[in-house]
Amino acid sequence: MGRIKGLGYAVYQWLVMRLGVESVKPDVHVLRFVARTIGRKLSPEDTVALVRQVARDMKLKAYELDWRIWEYQRDL
Numbered sequence: 001m002g003r004i005k006g007l008g009y010a011v012y013q014w015l016v017m018r019l020g021v022e023s024v025k026p027d028v029h030v031l032r033f034v035a036r037t038i039g040r041k042l043s044p045e046d047t048v049a050l051v052r053q054v055a056r057d058m059k060l061k062a063y064e065l066d067w068r069i070w071e072y073q074r075d076l
Helices: 009-018 028-038 044-057 062-074
Strands: none
Touching (some): 009 044, 028 044, 044 062
16 A cells, blocks of 8 residues: 555655655655765765755755755766
8 A cells, every 4th residue: 555566765865855745856866965974875865864954954955965966977
């Protein structure tokens, strides 16, 4: 119940973001950035929680920090 076959966690986060929920899509760019920044890999769920908390601490919307991370990673 509450699960759609083939719908992964990252896609789910992207969909809820499209509905206005403050969240982050844990794609490869975000996962790699967080792992490199803290020195270890986190699960997608822990990555989302961490980036959301950092965004709040920085007084940013979660999607704004997500986008900044994505652009930074893309330019590497």
